[in-house]
Amino acid sequence: MRHAASEHSADVGHQRETHTSWDTELVPGPQGRTHRPEADCPVEVALTAVSGRWTTLLLRELMGGPRGFTELRKLLPELSAKVLSDRLRALQERGLVEVERQRAFPVRTRYALTGAGQALRPLLVELYATGEALLRLAGHGGGSPPAP
Template sequence: MRAGDRCRDAELVPDERGRTARPEADCPVEVALAAVAGRWTTLVLRELMHGPAAYGDLRERLPEISSKVLAERLQALAERELVSRERLAGFPVRTRYRLTPAGEALRPLLVELYRTGERLTGRR
């Protein structure tokens, strides 16, 4: 039996990219999971969902994150084109981060992940 023969749920697997027998990098589910993967990533995204923020603002809102990890998460999100950077004029130079339209598109995923987590932990 082929993998595609087992995947008959059109909502769950609407096209051929989801009918594989192993994870593929271009599978939409894998792409979405990679976008939010990594410790602190969902929290950085959550903070940016409220609007653009400077690096220092993000550090204040997430005081437990190390500077190194925050920089790494912002870099990874920028590389995935989920976050854009804007250098602000003045001294010292400041950088403001904002979600791109692709980053904004993660909102329903984050909301549903939260709801699912509540159900899985019996809190809802």
């Protein structure tokens, strides 16, 4: 049994919403003019680059230059070795971090940002500033997180 209210014309599924007033600052190019998240949307690319718990802190530490695994563990002592390994691997797969193996005994491995990784600096700076503003607007004051 079909319900009359649920019947649509055959072309409803093919209709497209059209925008005539894209905010050119938010959507400066055609790749951002999507109606759902797309892998090649510049915003989605940037969000994927910094996604994952600990990723932004790890990127922050690597902005200071190449670092070894042990050095990263000391800089982020609450980050487990397993999660650090996972994050470094993911950043490598995204093309944001490269591994430098120095021939010596013992072999030393250092992690460094690629050009693409370095390009994330303005995004991290802006995310921090935006987070501070949101905390301030929410009434949490000087950039500190709210008390539990």
